[in-house]
Structures are given as structure tokens and as C-alpha cells.
Amino acid sequence: xxxxxxxxxxxxxxxxxxxxxxxxxxxxxxxxxxxxxxxxxxxxxxxxxxxxxxxxxxxxxxxxxxxxxxxxxxxxxxxxxxxxxxxxxxxxxxxxxxxxxxxxxxxxxxxxxxxxxxxxxxxxxxxxxxxxxxxxxxxxxxxxxxxxxxxxxxxxxxxxxxxxxxxxxxxxxxxxxxxxxxxxxxxxxxxxxxxxxxxxxxxxxxxxxxxxxxxxxxxxxxxxxxxxxxxxxxxxxxxxxxxxxxxxxxxxxxxxxxxxxxxxxxxxxxxxxxxxxxxxxxxxxxxxxxxxxxxxxxxxxxxxxxxxxxxxxxxxxxxxxxxxxxxxxxxxxxxxxxxxxxxxxxxxxxxxxxxxxxxxxxxxxxxxxxxxxxxxxxxxxxxxxxxxxxxxxxxxxxxxxxxxxxxxxxxxxxxxxxxxxxxxxxxxxxxxxxxxxxxxxxxxxxxxxxxxxxxxxxxxxxxxxxxxxxxxxxxxxxxxxxxxxxxxxxxxxxxxxxxxxxxxxxxxxxxxxxxxxx
Amino acid sequence: xxxxxxxxxxxxxxxxxxxxxxxxxxxxxxxxxxxxxxxxxxxxxxxxxxxxxxxxxxxxxxxxxxxxxxxxxxxxxxxxxxxxxxxxxxxxxxxxxxxxxxxxxxxxxxxxxxxxxxxxxxxxxxxxxxxxxxxxxxxxxxxxxxxxxxxxxxxxxxxxxxxxxxxxxxxxxxxxxxxxxxxxxxxxxxxxxxxxxxxxxxxxxxxxxxxxxxxxxxxxxxxxxxxxxxxxxxxxxxxxxxx
Ligand code: HEM
Ligand code: SF4
Ligand code: SF4
Numbered sequence: 001x002x003x004x005x006x007x008x009x010x011x012x013x014x015x016x017x018x019x020x021x022x023x024x025x026x027x028x029x030x031x032x033x034x035x036x037x038x039x040x041x042x043x044x045x046x047x048x049x050x051x052x053x054x055x056x057x058x059x060x061x062x063x064x065x066x067x068x069x070x071x072x073x074x075x076x077x078x079x080x081x082x083x084x085x086x087x088x089x090x091x092x093x094x095x096x097x098x099x100x101x102x103x104x105x106x107x108x109x110x111x112x113x114x115x116x117x118x119x120x121x122x123x124x125x126x127x128x129x130x131x132x133x134x135x136x137x138x139x140x141x142x143x144x145x146x147x148x149x150x151x152x153x154x155x156x157x158x159x160x161x162x163x164x165x166x167x168x169x170x171x172x173x174x175x176x177x178x179x180x181x182x183x184x185x186x187x188x189x190x191x192x193x194x195x196x197x198x199x200x201x202x203x204x205x206x207x208x209x210x211x212x213x214x215x216x217x218x219x220x221x222x223x224x225x226x227x228x229x230x231x232x233x234x235x236x237x238x239x240x241x242x243x244x245x246x247x248x249x250x251x252x253x254x255x256x257x258x259x260x261x262x263x264x265x266x267x268x269x270x271x272x273x274x275x276x277x278x279x280x281x282x283x284x285x286x287x288x289x290x291x292x293x294x295x296x297x298x299x300x301x302x303x304x305x306x307x308x309x310x311x312x313x314x315x316x317x318x319x320x321x322x323x324x325x326x327x328x329x330x331x332x333x334x335x336x337x338x339x340x341x342x343x344x345x346x347x348x349x350x351x352x353x354x355x356x357x358x359x360x361x362x363x364x365x366x367x368x369x370x371x372x373x374x375x376x377x378x379x380x381x382x383x384x385x386x387x388x389x390x391x392x393x394x395x396x397x398x399x400x401x402x403x404x405x406x407x408x409x410x411x412x413x414x415x416x417x418x419x420x421x422x423x424x425x426x427x428x429x430x431x432x433x434x435x436x437x438x439x440x441x442x443x444x445x446x447x448x449x450x451x452x453x454x455x456x457x458x459x460x461x462x463x464x465x466x467x468x469x470x471x472x473x474x475x476x477x478x479x480x481x482x483x484x485x486x487x488x489x490x491x492x493x494x495x496x497x498x499x500x501x502x503x504x505x506x507x508x509x510x511x512x513x514x515x516x517x518x
Numbered sequence: 519x520x521x522x523x524x525x526x527x528x529x530x531x532x533x534x535x536x537x538x539x540x541x542x543x544x545x546x547x548x549x550x551x552x553x554x555x556x557x558x559x560x561x562x563x564x565x566x567x568x569x570x571x572x573x574x575x576x577x578x579x580x581x582x583x584x585x586x587x588x589x590x591x592x593x594x595x596x597x598x599x600x601x602x603x604x605x606x607x608x609x610x611x612x613x614x615x616x617x618x619x620x621x622x623x624x625x626x627x628x629x630x631x632x633x634x635x636x637x638x639x640x641x642x643x644x645x646x647x648x649x650x651x652x653x654x655x656x657x658x659x660x661x662x663x664x665x666x667x668x669x670x671x672x673x674x675x676x677x678x679x680x681x682x683x684x685x686x687x688x689x690x691x692x693x694x695x696x697x698x699x700x701x702x703x704x705x706x707x708x709x710x711x712x713x714x715x716x717x718x719x720x721x722x723x724x725x726x727x728x729x730x731x732x733x734x735x736x737x738x739x740x741x742x743x744x745x746x747x748x749x750x751x752x753x754x755x756x757x758x759x760x761x
Binding site for chain 1: 545550557581585646723724727731734743744753
């Protein structure tokens with residue numbers, strides 16, 4: 001813990017006094033400023049382990065063009081989105097990467113057009129015979145370079161899709177583009193290495209079972225030191241009722257761990273029997289980021305197998321944004337039907353749904369004053385906000401986490417309405433972009449969210465922001481210092497729960513707030 | 519001669535429009551949507567989806583959230599276009615339906631409103647750097663085409679009136695396969711020529727936003743993936759291939 005604090009060094013943990021800046025401010029166009037922002041390419045061995053060519057294939061142009069047609073025939077969304085755009089411009093100022101960089105190719109429609117112009121050239125009448133008329137273009141090396149740069153400047157956050165009159169979702173176009181690039185041998189290192197690790201080891205970190213077991217034991221000791229109670233973090237426990245699938249960052253990074261401790265306390269308070277699986281020790285599913293149905297399915301099937309092998313009755317997901325999208329929206333499709341699970345509960349269920357339900361039933365008790373040193377706001381993670389749901393009413397994904405936070409702390413303030421809920425801004429690191437070589441992009445992409453946070457910090461003295469996504473937490477811990485916040489001002493929702501929860505028989509005075517521990 | 523050319527032109531244009539659009543709709547309808555991707559919060563029932571689409575079609579709800587200027591001009595243009603189209607029905611039906619008759623008085627304003635909306639959209643396309651950046655020549659020409667159709671219509675209404683009775687006879691004749699002569703007014707010929715052009719390019723251009731909206735999975739899917747398993751044919755085959 002102390003190490004990180006030192007890292008922060010002299011950097012101010014207070015806000016600068018200048019007036020706050022509009023999170024939605026539209027920048028001047030600066031063509032080409034981000035054209036060199038590219039993540040590292042995947043090495044041949046990692047490409048091949050996912051079934052993709054190791055390096056750029058000689059006939060990449062033909063393959064790529066053919067792939068556009070194949071994907072168009074497989075995905076109705078992709079087909080309709082390619083055809084329907086009227087270039088109305090409604091989406092042009094909706095992307096955080098555009099707002100942060102001013103690069104016109106980061107305007108959602110312009111990003112789509114990088115692919116659409118090739119599609120038009122080869123698959124439409126006008127594009128074949130009058131390419132100049134409809135902006136159709138041949139696939140060249142420059143175009144491929146643009147694809148690689150700008151389809152890796154899209155965090156697949158779907159903000160543009162909310163505002164498009166036809167719901168055109170640039171995320172779908174980016175996924176298709178990345179799948180095409182993978183298939184011609186130009187994959188991205190960060191995503192593809194991680195997917196490889198999940199296929200072979202079971203989590204993004206490559207954490208083996210013994211290491212995981214040791215980590216969980218350590219955490220159990222910490223919990224006992226803090227509370228005097230034997231709060232368990234069970235691993236591979238056959239016959240448990242609940243399988244918890246959580247992002248592996250919850251096992252080692254701050255503030256993620258405090259969230260994990262929060263889940264454990266909630267399960268303990270509810271007297272639930274639960275377990276983590278070493279085989280499916282990862283909620284994240286980067287198969288989605290590269291648009292690969294097959295890879296996404298393979299990762300999902302690990303969860304199914306773990307649930308079957310352990311004989312659980314329920315599956316609950318921890319705090320992770322895109323993981324919840326894949327779990328909520330796709331798991332049933334990819335790895336269902338789950339008829340062996342208890343049908344009385346949602347399959348799968350989100351940890352927030354679980355905790356909220358216990359709060360509603362009066363099972364959990366809190367001492368809100370334990371969080372009085374925190375003035376809190378909540379960051380809606382994009383994949384949860386715009387690609388999933390919690391509870392049985394539309395919008396539950398906004399209200400349930402907020403209801404939990406209001407139940408556990410006294411000072412909660414929302415950021416400006418046009419930057420939260422369905423209009424929320426991405427943290428800047430989603431969609432497989434959480435890699436350090438594109439840090440400049442990540443910092444700039446965080447700008448709208450950070451400005452919104454500065455606004456509530458100034459207006460309501462907000463000191464911390466809670467999130468329910470592993471990527472958001474990691475990204476914010478990294479970029480918040482750039483914007484005048486301490487790196488530990490990002491907290492897990494279940495960390496707040498953990499701080500305030502009253503456990504029967506626990507030693508009082510145990511102060512387990514948001515202090516770092518590593 | 520002129521009558522023959524225009525008669526054939528309109529038969530051809532109508533065929534392209536109907537079959538072209540029908541083909542697109544068939545393509546959209548038969549392309550699988552393997553994953554549930556509605557933009558949430560989304561309706562959890564079919565009825566809710568119908569309402570969502572209705573709000574998009576009638577009110578341009580998402581566009582309203584996005585940008586008030588585009589919404590004002592876009593909605594004005596489309597609403598006026600609808601009135602103008604309904605008004606034009608009087609050339610094709612006999613006797614004229616009451617609704618169509620009732621709409622005639624506002625129809626006059628609709629023509630101006632339509633052109634005003636289009637001019638507003640075009641002004642933004644030229645003046646706003648972001649929108650200029652994303653515009654191809656075809657995007658400008660599409661607006662020009664619609665403005666030209668609207669303007670030539672208004673010219674006939676206010677300056678060089680054409681023989682409406684003869685025109686109606688021409689169109690009824692087309693419908694009944696009993697051709698009647700077309701009045702040879704230059705403005706009318708331009709107006710009709712451009713309309714035929716619009717009908718022909720409809721299925722091959724961004725005018726596909728009309729069927730597209732109804733087939734967009736981010737708008738037309740029910741949010742119920744946990745309750746119901748959603749599986750595309752090719753995905754099912756993928757599973758079986760392993761099984
Ligand atoms: C179900 C019917 C329709 C719906 C819901 C619809 C919706 C929309 C929306 C939301 C826009 C974007 C805003 C704008 O730029 O106006 C748009 C643009 C456009 N629509 Fe439609 N539309 C429909 C029918 C039509 C028809 C029948 C035509 C033409 C014959 C048409 C021509 C256009 C054109 C040319 C644009 C682009 C305007 C520009 O360049 O800015 N629409 N439509
Ligand atoms: S809002 Fe939709 S239709 Fe308009 S330019 Fe953007 S993607 Fe195209
Ligand atoms: S999905 Fe998000 S990151 Fe991608 S273009 Fe749209 S707004 Fe930008």
C-alpha cells in the first residue's frame with residue numbers, strides 16, 4: 001500500500017482551482033493527430049494459438065474483402081449498419097475519443113466509414129462503378145493502417161449507438177474490423193495474449209491454481225484480522241450452491257480486492273454456500289473485443305463446465321463491465337441452456353442484484369457512518385449501462401448499484417445527467433485498449449468522464465468515485481492522477497459495502513475503508 | 519413519344535423500387551442476428567419494442583436526444599414529405615379519399631416546409647466542419663435532388679401551372695394500362711424525371727435507412743436474453759459440429 005502512496009508523491013490530491021471544463025465540449029477537428037496511436041501487434045505464436053494466421057498473409061486484401069461479405073451474411077446488425085447510415089452527423093460529437101483528441105477519424109461515423117468505404121467499393125453498385133460519388137475506396141496498406149489505428153481507438157462503448165437515429169453501433173463495426181484483421185494475420189497483442197491465457201490457464205493473468213489458493217488464504221487471514229471472524233473465500237468447493245465468477249483483477253489489484261472482500265462479507269452475512277472455480281477463474285471475456293464468436297464461446301464454455309463439475313445451483317458474476325455484458329446478454333446463447341441450475345434465480349445473476357436483494361429483504365445491516373470520510377459518485381460502466389440489465393425493469397442497471405451505494409454511505413452525488421446512465425462516458429480504457437503503449441489515448445479518452453467528476457468534486461466536494469468494472473477501476477487508478485485526483489479515489493461498489501456492513505460477532509472498530517493493500 | 523418515354527420510365531422506376539426494396543427487406547430479414555444486442559435500457563416485451571420503433575419513426579427520439587438542430591430540420595423535412603406524399607395521392611386515386619382532400623390546405627405549407635428542412639440540413643452539411651468531413655458527393659447530391667423535386671413542384675404550384683386534369687388522367691392511365699397523353703410542360707417533365715430517379719436509386723442508396731431502422735438489432739430486439747435462449751442457425755450448426 002505504502003508503495004503506491006509514495007508513487008503518488010507530491011502530486012496534488014486536491015483539485016486545481018480553475019473553473020471546471022465542459023465534459024461535452026466539442027474540439028476543433030485535428031486530422032491525423034492520432035494516426036500513430038497503435039497498440040502492439042500480436043506475435044505469431046499468440047495469433048496461431050487462437051487459430052489465426054501468424055502474420056499478414058500474402059493475399060490479405062482479397063481475404064479481408066471476402067471477410068466483409070462473410071460477416072455481412074452472418075450478422076444482420078453489421079449488414080444493416082453498413083447500409084443505413086445517412087451521414088446525418090448526430091453521432092459525430094458523441095465519442096469520448098473524439099472529444100478527447102479532436103481527430104475526425106474518431107467520430108463514430110468516420111470510424112465506420114473506414115470500413116464502409118471498402119464495403120461500398122466492392123459490394124455496392126455505385127461503389128463499383130462510381131467510387132468517387134459515394135466515397136468508396138480500395139483497400140490499400142494505408143487503409144489497413146488506418147483500420148489498425150482507429151479500430152483500436154474504439155472502446156466499443158456504444159455511446160454513439162444511443163444517439164444514432166437507427167441505433168447504428170460502431171462497436172459492432174469495430175468488432176467486425178478486428179475479426180477481419182485477426183483473420184488476415186494482423187491481431188492485437190494485448191487481447192490475443194490474454195485470450196490465449198484464458199484458454200490454457202483459465203484467467204487473464206495466467207494465475208495458476210496454487211497461486212490463486214494462496215492468495216485467497218491470505219485474504220481470509222486479512223479478513224480474520226480485521227473482523228475476528230472466519231470469513232471464507234472458498235476455492236473449487238464441490239457442492240457449493242453458488243459459483244462466483246469474477247474478474248481475476250479482483251484477486252490482486254487495488255481497489256478490486258476490496259470489492260472481492262465485500263462479496264465475501266455479503267455471502268458470509270447471508271450464510272450462503274459459495275465457491276470460486278480455478279478452472280473458470282475469470283469473468284472477463286476478451287473474445288467479445290475481437291469480435292470472435294468462437295473465442296467468446298470457448299471462454300464461456302469454461303464457466304459452464306466449472307458450474308457442472310462443481311455441481312453448483314447458481315452462477316453469480318462479480319464486478320466487471322464487459323463480462324456482465326457477455327454474461328447477461330450472451331451466456332445463455334453461447335453456453336446454454338442452463339437447465340441444471342436453480343431456475344428460481346436469474347441465470348446468471350450480478351453480485352449487485354444479489355446484494356440488493358438481500359438489502360431489500362433486510363438481511364444486511366450497515367453502519368453508514370463508516371463511509372463518512374467519503375463523498376461519493378458513481379461511474380456507470382458502458383457495457384453495463386448500454387448492453388445489459390440488472391433486475392427485472394429496464395434501467396435496473398443504473399438504479400440497483402446506486403441503491404446499494406445509498407444504503408451504505410451518507411454522501412452520494414450523481415455527476416451531470418448527460419454524462420451518466422445511458423449517456424455515460426467510457427473510462428477510456430475499455431474494449432481491449434487497457435494496454436500501456438496507448439496510454440496517451442487512454443488519458444485523452446478519459447477526459448469527458450474526468451471533467452464531469454471535477455464538476456461534482458467542486459460542487460459537492462465529491463472525493464471518490466465507485467465503479468463496477470475491473471477495466472474502469474484499473475484505468476481510473478492510472479489516469480486519475482492526470483486530472484488531479486489521487487489514484488485511490490476510485491473504489492469498488494462492494495468495497496463501500498465492505499466498509500459499512502455490520503457482521504454479527506465482528507470486532508468493532510475494525511477500520512477497513514479504502515486503504516490500499518497489496 | 520414523350521408519353522411513351524415517361525410511361526416506360528415510371529413502370530421501370532416503380533419496378534426497381536418495389537423489387538429492389540423487397541429484395542433488401544428479404545436480405546435483412548433472412549440475415550441472422552446471432553447475439554442479443556439491443557441498446558439498453560431496452561423494452562422487455564414485444565409490445566415495448568413496437569413502441570420504441572414507433573417513437574423512432576414518428577418522433578425521431580434518438581436524434582432528438584442527440585442534436586436539436588438536426589432534429590428540427592430532419593423532422594420538419596420528413597413530416598412535410600409525408601404530407602406532400604399523401605397529398606399527391608389525389609393524382610392516383612379516384613374518387614379522392616376524404617383524408618387526402620382534408621390535407622390539401624396544409625399541403626401547400628408542407629411543400630415549403632420540406633424545402634426549408636432540406637436547406638437547413640444542407641446548410642449544416644456545408645457549414646459544420648464535422649458534418650462536412652463525413653459527407654461524400656452523394657450526400658450533397660441527395661439533398662440537391664430532393665430540393666430540386668420540391669422546388670420544381672412549388673414552381674408549378676405558383677408560377678407555371680400545369681394541366682392537372684391531364685396529369686391525373688396520365689397517372690390513372692398508367693395504373694389501368696390505358697395510356698393517356700402527358701402534358702409537355704418542361705417543369706413538369708423535370709419534376710417527374712427527378713422523382714423517377716429518386717425511386718430508382720432508393721434501394722441502392724442511404725435511403726435504405728427506411729427499412730434499416732426496422733431491422734436494426736440495437737433497436738428492434740427484446741431485452742430478454744436470460745429468460746429465453748436466443749440461437750442463430752449458424753451458431754446452432756457450430757454447436758452441433760462439435761457435439
Ligand atoms: C419510415 C420512414 C422514415 C424515417 C423514420 C426516416 C428517418 C430519418 C432520420 C431520423 C434521418 C436523420 C435526420 C435527417 O438528416 O433528417 C433521415 C435522413 C434522411 N432521410 Fe429519412 N426517414 C424516413 C423516410 C424517408 C424517405 C421516404 C425519404 C426520401 C424519399 C427520406 C430521405 C432522407 C434523406 C435524404 C435523409 C438525409 C438528410 C441529410 O442529408 O441530412 N427518408 N431520415
Ligand atoms: S448518427 Fe447514425 S446515421 Fe447519423 S451519421 Fe452517425 S451513424 Fe450515421
Ligand atoms: S462505440 Fe464508443 S468508442 Fe466506439 S465509436 Fe462509438 S462512442 Fe466511440
